[in-house]
Amino acid sequence: MQTEKINKNLVLKNAKIIDPFKSTEINGDIYIKEGKINSIGKATYPSSSKIIDCTDRIVTHGFCDIHVHFREPGEEYKEDLNSGSQAALAGGFTRVCTMPNTSPAIDSPELIRYIINRSNECPIYIHPIGAVTKSQKGKELTEMKAMLNEGAVAFSDDGVPIENSTVLRNALSYSSMFHGNIKIINHAEDLTLKNSSVMNEGITSTKLGLKGSPDITESNMVLRDLEIAKFTNSHIHVPHVSAGKSVKHINSVKKDYDKVTAEVTPHHLFFSDEDLQNYNTNLKVAPPIRTRDDRKILINALKDGTIDCIATDHAPHALEEKECGFNCASFGMIGLESCYGAVNKILFQENNLNTVSLIKLMTSNPRKIMGFENDLLSKGMDAELVILDPKEKWKFTEKNIYSKSKNSPFIGEDLLGKVKYTIVKGLINKI
């Protein structure tokens, strides 16, 4: 990656400009004056401007990932906010929300402040999600208001489900007192049904001799979460939906209740449980990769809006934590660097989703969920953009990984569409 400052005026020339917020698509130039959007379309600019030729390329909002694990503080050998930022830039992400399951968990206003301060030193925007309960123990609520004041954008005990329904009820109810449609994000897996399983339950788990858990492990808890949210009239966001049955519940609740949003990961769209055949521990994730049929339902749920956005659940682990055999390997995979190429291949090439809709899933939709500024292509905005080659075919390799950890099942996969530049915080990052 080459990084340089936007020193002078910058022109993104001859681009296909997609504005996901306004749902427009035009061909033209973007003139960025002193780091801010100046004009779009037919732009006039000084001849001394730096020009990036964007012929056959898409220029759009920088991607936004509302679900990443950057492991700081506590497990910096896996990732830290700097290395995570590099991975994000490589994947076209200018803005991420970090999950609080660090060590210690981000469960106080002081720790939110720590992430915000560290974020200011990083080349992307990093928004902390605070823990719902102290030490993510599922018992006592955190000081949500003070954490919001310091910069928390949502609350989650991600990594662990909130099993106690009263705690979830109170968390939802409490969070609904505050402005900004604050979301509670609950990792939905009923641990009593999960029962120390390591993958989806089905013919593949039977053949591998591995313990599986059925789809209702997730969908039962999703249904509970949705009903409690509805009951308390508060906002809930369902992370990393993996099961077709969960989609059904989300869809039916969304029909008469609009405070529900949901995300899906690239890996749940790309893989199915049959891909675990060789015990590839990089495919060990929670919730698990499910069947081809589930995968199809997830893809359709993105198309019909039941699921609102893509989020990677970027979860770095050291080699040793993945090399010790399937049963003892840690759950999780990295996902930022491979996201666009994987999602574009599945949704655009294989499932005919149009480019504007696809871009929305990674830009305006996640920003809307978190209440971030969304009119990024209007005059005067700081440049927060990505330049994409939607047609480039490439094989994802370890060289494409900027994360400290290499736990990606996408290594060796053919992807379609590549991030060429990520422009954010006054820097042009050439990938």
Added chain:
Amino acid sequence: MQLKNKHLIGLEGYPKQDIDEIIETAFSFKEVLDRPIKKVPSLQGKTIVNLFFENSTRTRISFELAEKRLSADSINFSASSSSLNKGETFKDTVKNIESMKIDAAVIRHPFPGSALMLTNYIDSVVINAGDGTHEHPTQALLDIVSLKEKFGYIKNLKIGIIGDIAHSRVALSNIYGLKTLGAKVVLCGPSTLMPVRIEELGLTVNNNIDEVIEWADAINVLRIQRERMNNALIPSVREYRRLFGITQSRIEKHNSELVIMHPGPMNRWVEIDSNVADSDQAIILDQVLNGVATRMAILYLLLSGKTKKDS
């Protein structure tokens, strides 16, 4: 003849002609075991390490004896005596052992996939001696050798596998091997101990033990572990015996010709009545002897003719 695969990881997709070859070779080694001097020089100079990451005295002794009968040098590694407890990784441990120049590794490990994983880390021949609840191919092959010895054929033989299929390391390998050779397989056991969608492997599940006894030519009775009661899988051993126990009265009533197998160790009076286990129709001790011959055959076929790698 050489086998098609370098390793023996499992019987899923394992070639029929290789299974046939192992069976035939096992029979010729069984003759060796009947001689006064039960040793052949076939694997002289070969070094085999028995990597046991969990306890299994029977399997380990069977392999050790097979190795000694073939004149191979064998060493035993067990997890309790190892540095695994000191935080050394599986990979470090096995790479360390391989660097001492070995020709084959026999691995027993509680985790499914471990034998396959070992092939990624070392160049030696790998033989799976049981990877958790996945496969235990040498046990299945010795079961098949025992059936062939008893019946003279495997094709269309009707085999029942009885008991805790889900926690068994033996069931899958038996199913794959028997199916490849054309046998008919029926599984019988509590629904809570039956892996999901197992019918898709080309067999039938029937939880009526009387029907299965009546239908089968032979049954393979699996061990039921008492700790299964802890996870609400079965209510009691008494109830288990009532529903699935291989009792004298059931055998007498439904199929007095039935051949009885058990991979051991047995829980007498739980999954099998003591007098059934000790009866003439039980071939449980033949299985043990055939185990040595079958493992000799496997080691011989995988290792003979190959020279030790030079440094």
